Amino acid sequence: MSRTTICSLLAVVFFLPACLAATAQTATPVYSVEAIRYGTIKDFPVAGLVAGADKTRHMDIAMVFWLLQGDGRNILVDSGFYRPQFFRDWKVAGYQKPSDALRSAGLQPEDITDIVITHMHWDHADGFDLFPKAHIWIQRDEYTYYTGEAWHHPRTHGGIDPDDVEAIVKANIAGNVSFVEGDDQPILPGITCYIGGKHTWQSQYVTVHAKDGTVVLASDNVYLYENLDKHVPIAATLDSQSNLAAQDRMRTLASRPEFIIPGHDPAIFSRFPVVAPGVAKID
Numbered sequence: 001m002s003r004t005t006i007c008s009l010l011a012v013v014f015f016l017p018a019c020l021a022a023t024a025q026t027a028t029p030v031y032s033v034e035a036i037r038y039g040t041i042k043d044f045p046v047a048g049l050v051a052g053a054d055k056t057r058h059m060d061i062a063m064v065f066w067l068l069q070g071d072g073r074n075i076l077v078d079s080g081f082y083r084p085q086f087f088r089d090w091k092v093a094g095y096q097k098p099s100d101a102l103r104s105a106g107l108q109p110e111d112i113t114d115i116v117i118t119h120m121h122w123d124h125a126d127g128f129d130l131f132p133k134a135h136i137w138i139q140r141d142e143y144t145y146y147t148g149e150a151w152h153h154p155r156t157h158g159g160i161d162p163d164d165v166e167a168i169v170k171a172n173i174a175g176n177v178s179f180v181e182g183d184d185q186p187i188l189p190g191i192t193c194y195i196g197g198k199h200t201w202q203s204q205y206v207t208v209h210a211k212d213g214t215v216v217l218a219s220d221n222v223y224l225y226e227n228l229d230k231h232v233p234i235a236a237t238l239d240s241q242s243n244l245a246a247q248d249r250m251r252t253l254a255s256r257p258e259f260i261i262p263g264h265d266p267a268i269f270s271r272f273p274v275v276a277p278g279v280a281k282i283d
């Protein structure tokens, strides 16, 4: 065997696996993205969603969480609600427990590997403990504030339920919580979290690498398409300007304008194909 051949052989044996490994590391997984509707709150005042909206306007809003599947993971963005106290305060039409609504998408609760909680509001965080094997991702500042200082004043924990706070502290003690450290944070390959314009103390939104590009799951940082279309902040934000700035940034992150998905707009289920009861396929 010539010296050149030996050298070539050595190159293949030693360098090719390294190259393949490098390629495997850099290939971003592709996720399917679905919205799962688990209920409807009827006649909700639009002025509670879109800043400055006509106070006489009302609409039915969708209660939604999102399912991402790819790279061997089944990830939820938010988790809906199920504890009985919420049904005393709210009339929810067409309600399904989030763990049951998930079955429409062909999965069992124990199939969920991860849950990204966009914010601690009851209708997004309450359901996380329905998914026994899920690892929780939440902004550090959101967790720290709502497990601490938010309770030092009667007006700084609206929409946060004490049971949910206890549950997430228990999940943290059990080692099932990771903190997201601020803005533009990749938490898993193809999944990145951004801070979201102060819907709560440190709400976040999520970008997903999907088949046709980047999808932005805005959650309540954009309640309705109307916020985007009229360039108006959400009604519930601690800082309107930072909310608008977050919306503007979403436009730069989404591969298509229609890939910015609001938190409660029932039009999601007419703009995207409904592939199973309550399940819209976004990409």
Ligand SMILES: [Zn+2]
Pocket (backbone or CB within 6 Å): 119, 121, 124, 199, 220
């Ligand atoms: Zn909210």
Ligand SMILES: [Zn+2]
Pocket (backbone or CB within 6 Å): 121, 123, 124, 220, 263, 264
């Ligand atoms: Zn909400």
